[in-house]
Amino acid sequence: xxxxxxxxxxxxxxxxxxxxxxxxxxxxxxxxxxxxxxxxxxxxxxxxxxxxxxxxxxxxxxxxxxxxxxxxxxxxxxxxxxxxxxxxxxxxxxxxxxxxxxxxxxxxxxxxxxxxxxxxxxxxxxxxxxxxxxxxxxxxxxxxxxxxxxxxxxxxxxxxxxxxxxxxxxxxxxxxxxxxxxxxxxxxxxxxxxxxxxxxxxxxxxxxxxxxxxxxxxxxxxxxxxxxxxxxxxxxxxxxxxxxxxxxxxxxxxxxxxxxxxxxxxxxxxxxxxxxxxxxxxxxxxxxxxxxxxxxxxxxxxxxxxxxxxxxxxxxxxxxxxxxxxxxxxxxxxxxxxxxxxxxxxxxxxxxxxxxxxxxxxxxxxxxxxxxxxxxxxxxxxxxxxxxxxxxxxxxxxxxxxxxxxxxxxxxxxxxxxx
RNA sequence: GUGGUUGUAGUUCAAUGGCAGAGCACCGGAUUGUGGUUCCGGGUGUUGUGGGUUCGAAUCCCAUCAGCCACCCCA
Numbered sequence: 057x058x059x060x061x062x063x064x065x066x067x068x069x070x071x072x073x074x075x076x077x078x079x080x081x082x083x084x085x086x087x088x089x090x091x092x093x094x095x096x097x098x099x100x101x102x103x104x105x106x107x108x109x110x111x112x113x114x115x116x117x118x119x120x121x122x123x124x125x126x127x128x129x130x131x132x133x134x135x136x137x138x139x140x141x142x143x144x145x146x147x148x149x150x151x152x153x154x155x156x157x158x159x160x161x162x163x164x165x166x167x168x169x170x171x172x173x174x175x176x177x178x179x180x181x182x183x184x185x186x187x188x189x190x191x192x193x194x195x196x197x198x199x200x201x202x203x204x205x206x207x208x209x210x211x212x213x214x215x216x217x218x219x220x221x222x223x224x225x226x227x228x229x230x231x232x233x234x235x236x237x238x239x240x241x242x243x244x245x246x247x248x249x250x251x252x253x254x255x256x257x258x259x260x261x262x263x264x265x266x267x268x269x270x271x272x273x274x275x276x277x278x279x280x281x282x283x284x285x286x287x288x289x290x291x292x293x294x295x296x297x298x299x300x301x302x303x304x305x306x307x308x309x310x311x312x313x314x315x316x317x318x319x320x321x322x323x324x325x326x327x328x329x330x331x332x333x334x335x336x337x338x339x340x341x342x343x344x345x346x347x348x349x350x351x352x353x354x355x356x357x358x359x360x361x362x363x364x365x366x367x368x369x370x371x372x373x374x375x376x377x378x379x380x381x382x383x384x385x386x387x388x389x390x391x392x393x394x395x396x397x398x399x400x401x402x403x404x405x406x407x408x409x410x411x412x413x414x415x416x417x418x419x420x421x422x423x424x425x426x427x428x429x430x431x432x433x434x435x436x437x438x439x440x441x442x443x444x445x446x447x448x449x450x451x452x453x454x455x456x457x458x459x460x461x462x463x464x465x466x467x468x469x470x471x472x473x474x475x
Numbered sequence: 476g477u478g479g480u481u482g483u484a485g486u487u488c489a490a491u492g493g494c495a496g497a498g499c500a501c502c503g504g505a506u507u508g509u510g511g512u513u514c515c516g517g518g519u520g521u522u523g524u525g526g527g528u529u530c531g532a533a534u535c536c537c538a539u540c541a542g543c544c545a546c547c548c549c550a
Contacts (some may be wrong), residue, residue, distance in 0.1 A: 062523095067543070094525055117548055121476075137550085167494035172548065173476075174541090297519070339550060341499095364550030392508070425502090442508065 064147045066172070066180030077369060077378055078183075080166050081212065086187045089163040092200065094187050097162040099143040101169075104125075105135040111142040113257070113318025122170040122297035136169035136221040140186045140362055141344070149192055149353035159191035165365075167457045177335030177367045186341070186362030191350065193357040195292050198323040198343060199299030201359050205327060205339060206305045210369070214329075217338055219305060220314035221325040223293040224261075225285050226345070230321075234260050237325060239393045244274050257351060261314045289322060296323055304313065319344040323359065332367055339363025388430035388456075391414040392423060392442035404468060412473060430456060 071080055086096065109119050124136040137143055144162055146151070155159050164356060165185045187204060189197050195382050202219065209217060225233060237260040245253065252263050252271050264275050285293065300307055307325075315324045324342035332338070341361025348356035356438055372378050387407065391400035397418055407414045420426050423440070442454040451469065454461045455459060464472060 062541080075509095122548080162528085168550080169513085170549085173546095175545085176543070176545090178549075186550090203485085222504065302501095334545065335549070337550060362550060367550060390509090423508045424506080424510075431510045438508080444508080452509095454509075459510085 064180070066174040068179060073382075074369075076382060077298075077372075078365065080369060081363055081365060081372075082185070084212055085163075085165065085208055088204060088211055092161070092187075092204050094161040094163040094189075094204075097147060097164050098135075099147050099164070101147065101167065102134045102136050103143050104373045105133045107142050107146050108138060109136055111145070111317075111347060112139065114367075115429055116318055118170065118317070122172050124169045124171055128433075138170045140164050140168065140184055141188060141317075141319070141347070141360055142164070143158055143346075143349050143359075144188045145190070145358070147345050148188075149267060149327070149351045154191050154353070154356060157191075159189050159197060160448065161187070161189050162188040163221040166178070174337065176329060176333055177364070179366065179369060183365035186339075186360060186364060188360035189356060190358040191356055193343075193345060195295035195323075196299055198292075198296040199303055199305070200360055201341065201361055202300060202303050202307070202325055204301045204360050205341075205363065209327070209338070209368075212372065213375070214368075214371060215375060217327055217329040217371070219325065219327055220308050220310040220313055221300070221323065222239060222281065222309065222311055223285060223289060223295065223296075223322050224281060224313075224315070224324050224342070226287045228436075229284050229286045229289050231277070233281050235263065236279045237263065237283060240278050241274070243274055245268050246431075247274060249270075264312050266313060271392075282309075282311050291323055303420050313340075315340065319347045319350070325361070327363070332370060335367065337364075338367055338371060344459075382434075383413070384434035384436065385386045385413045385415040386432065386436050387412060387414045388426075388435035388438045389414055389428070390423060390426045390438060390440045396443065396446050398440045399446070406470065407473060410474065436468045 075089055081297060091095075103243040105123070105125055108123060112118050113118070118138050123138050125133060126135075127133055144164060148162070153162075160228040166183065167181050168184050169181050171180060174180065181419040187201060189201055190264065204222070206219060224230060238256060241248065241252075241256055241260065241263055245256070247270055248256070250265070250273050256263065261281075263271065264278060281415070282293075297307075299310070307312075310326075313324050313326055316329065322345065324340070326340035327338040328336050329338050330336055339361055341359070343359040345355065345357040347353075347358060369378070389400055390425055398420075400416065404416050413433060417426070417429065420429055423442075425439050427438065438452075438456055440453040440454060445451055445463075449466050450463050452461055452463055
């Protein structure tokens with residue numbers, strides 16, 4: 057008896073027709089990151105659960121509802137990583153990466169896991185690419201991080217997205233702002249939705265984000281974070297914008313950006329693509345000046361972003377950036393008869409050693425079927441060797457675009473294909 | 476976690492409770508050794524899964540799984 061297995065909910069296989077697109081995007085990202093001086097870091101897919109609980113915030117949805125937690129044989133509690141920053145900071149501190157004075161620039165690409173109801177652009181295992189710049193509070197780096205993301209998307213050819221920036225302030229302005237918000241919303245308490253009634257004390261900032269109409273109307277006139285920044289934070293934000301203009305990165309200030317992870321301070325930003333539907337964020341990030349300390353390192357500022365690979369692919373598909381780039385073979389080899397096949401195996405081995413993309417299907421059937429297949433694979437040339445050619449010590453090379461067919465001596469084979 | 480919606484061939488989709496079909500793709504032939512165009516032929520299926528109602532279920536009912544959409548959350 058055989059059982060048919062199915063893939064776990066909210067996951068997907070990246071099939072050959074798509075995997076080369078993934079690879080292409082990853083390669084482009086690596087190139088851009090390298091150009092900016094970022095180096096790749098690869099951390100495990102699971103960590104001690106505490107790594108996330110303490111940094112992402114133990115009241116956040118990610119930790120409370122969405123983390124894949126498990127216990128190993130010795131009772132240690134681990135979690136599949138729901139995001140990339142915390143592991144990088146853990147590694148930064150654990151390995152003392154901040155030795156030289158300049159900021160440490162790291163990037164990563166890999167799968168993340170969150171237990172959530174699947175939807176377009178949202179799955180339980182998803183791939184993120186991201187960078188972290190650790191060791192400087194210079195607003196230049198805030199701008200540089202945003203610039204890198206921007207250049208990466210432009211590099212890939214994406215047109216339709218916008219950059220939104222905000223500042224959520226440091227701990228001090230954050231506190232006075234939260235207070236102002238609570239004061240503003242409390243008189244309206246009865247008009248708010250149930251969720252917002254709960255949120256008002258826990259995290260009043262979330263009320264700004266609520267999609268319920270009545271709440272939205274009230275929130276419209278709520279005090280703005282930007283008005284509660286202290287002088288230092290105001291300055292910082294102004295300089296970030298100044299540098300962004302200098303870098304010619306178009307952006308808008310959106311004072312409503314509220315990041316879902318607790319560790320953000322000062323600069324917060326999102327890259328939005330409105331063709332994506334409800335899950336419209338291509339990526340986002342911000343500054344986290346207290347995070348390294350939280351992990352037991354000495355006080356060190358940092359900033360970074362993370363983007364979703366699948367969402368990027370969806371956006372690119374929408375803008376038709378992914379057609380016709382599947383790699384096609386240079387040569388399709390056809391051998392007819394046993395003796396010719398033996399010779400073919402030898403010749404094909406030589407070609408592959410010499411970096412030529414050769415396709416060969418010894419059991420494909422008739423010459424007709426073989427050529428049909430060559431055509432489907434979009435091969436440039438076909439090499440044909442049958443009994444007749446073998447006798448005369450030659451092989452046929454057919455140009456599959458023009459149909460032109462030339463006969464070559466077998467001896468000239470290596471010389472012909474060396475260039 | 477909540478609400479809505481969909482599930483039929485490889486794929487896109489048809490089929491009043493009454494023989495499960497079409498386009499594309501695929502395979503074979505016309506041409507026994509020459510592709511892309513053309514012509515001829517071939518349906519490749521556990522109707523997501525499991526129950527129930529019925530003489531009879533792709534169709535109605537229940538459950539379940541999965542996709543999609545929105546909430547939520549965020550990448």
